[in-house]
Amino acid sequence: MKADILLTDCRLATMVAGGEAYGAIEDGALLIADGQILWAGPRSELPAHEAAETEQLGGRWVTPGLIDCHTHLVFGGDRSGEFEQRLNGATYEEIARAGGGIVSTMAATRAASEDELYASAVARLEGLKATGVTTVEIKSGYGLDHDSELKMLRVARRIGREAGVRVRTSYLGLHAVPPEHRPQRAAYVDKAVDDFLPAAAAEGLVDAVDAYCEPIAFSGEEVSRLFEKARALGLPVKLHADQLSDGGGAALAAKYGALSADHVEHTSEGGVQAMAAAGVVAVLLPGAFLMLRETTPPPVDMFRRHAVDMAVATDCNPGTSPVASMTAAINLACVQFRLTPEEALAGATRHAAKALGLSDEIGTIEAGKAADLAVWDVTRPAELAYWLGKPLLARRMLGGAWS
CATH class of the missing domain: 2.30.40.10 (Urease, subunit C, domain 1)
Structure with a gap:
């Protein structure tokens, strides 16, 4: 040998x-x-x-090597100023009215060049690599127009070529409605489904398709349109599901045979059973739970009882989870969600690989x-x-x- x-x-x-x-x-x-x-x-x-x-x-x-299977690593600017404003008493609504929130990240991402986005993302990546990460998933979703969404995905691909880490990309086509399309929401969904995604797929930029299913974001019907297009293009799907309410996101993810349903704090037992039957991984995101000061944890005992694999990820993003440490995510999953250390490490290795469709290669x-x-x-x-x-x-x- x-x-x-x-x-x-x-x-x-x-x-x-x-x-x-x-x-x-x-x-x-x-x-x-x-x-x-x-x-x-x-x-x-x-x-x-x-x-x-x-x-x-x-x-x-x-x-x-640890696997961070849910990140928004590529984005322009940051929102530390908004974080400070909130701690000084400003409300989310006041910040949003002043042009903050996801709109500020969208504006900064659109304005940034590919080189600028790459440099800032690689700086954040160093924290992940220093905590053992060798594979990272990176989503689009902050550009919210054709050119900017593809720009984000090109940067993610470049990170995989040049930054010493394996990268899987997710086209997060339905993340938020940009301000210019709020009066014509349906027109934005049409573009995200029928224009942005096919263009990104044709350029070889997409490994999976993602969406945010929540009353404040996109409906099950809108997400289904995106997932049907993904299916037609031969791309797997995943879903931000049941983070703030039980909107049936987990069951929707199961219906489409999703790789994962992520957040899942409010998933019902019926949703858990659907995930189990379809082999959908539950991706737990304790950083967002911490930063949003949530009080309803994911139904970990139900996931155990129905043998749903649980992955753990940082959800590294500028608004709700500025976390760039995989070992911190592992610790928070244990402290906040009561995972055992072995479960949390499996969540950052074996189950995270499954959540990316890479069980045969890594984990x-x-x-x-x-x-x-x-x-x-x-x-x-x-x-x-x-x-x-x-x-x-x-x-x-x-x-x-x-x-």
Whole structure:
């Protein structure tokens, strides 16, 4: 067995389901060839091999590279000023009337060049990479016109080529209605469905299609139009669902065989059952829950009871979740939603991979998967959920290369 790298003197949290907690191997070894895991297991069972390079990891824990499966990483400007205004007593309505909220992000995103959007997104990405992230999903949804939506997706693709991380893109076609279209809402939906999406897909910019289904956003009927177009283009879908109310978003996601339903704080048991039957992942977003000071957590016990996989993500965005740390998201998922540390780490690895349709490629440490790894200065995997703000990452590998 010929390998490029042998990693040894390490403990593996393989995150393979069905065995030891965390899929743990206390004295492990890894053989890596051509950017993939060739073999992983106990060092005592290491097969005969020829490795061009051997590295000892000093007994450190190794996990799959973490996966942030829900972000809005690309946007112009920020809304820290609005954050300060709210804490000084201004209401969301007052801020919105003054041109704030998503309108301010839309304006800044439209005004920014691709290079400017790339530079600001990569700066935020550094926080994710420093907390073990090797794959990130990036949505459009702040441009809200043809050119700006495609611009955002082009920047996301560039990040995947140049910034040392795997990227999956989502066209968030129905996120908000831009001010110029408020009197003609239906006309905007027509453009988002029949113009923006086909153009982005034709340019190869779209891996999945997303929408925001909520009374303050878009209806089930409007979302269905978008999802039917996605289906015609052969693209998978996902949905911001039941964040502020039970609007049947989870059931709608299940109807279309969505990869995931995200937020899901107000999902009913019927919605949970529909997700379970369709294999839809519940993506939990504790950063937004924290920043919005919500009080109704997702129905985690129901997800457990109906065997719905739960992913965890940062929801990194300028308005409701300015979170650029994956380990912080893991901690908040445990503290706020009562996930166990093992559930939260599975949510940032194995289940996050499923939420992106990438279970065959990433998310666990096993033969045939990409050699995307995170090496940690911890004594047990639970520390990844325990510490808030402490640097824990020792090294990070993407496709068999340290980065």
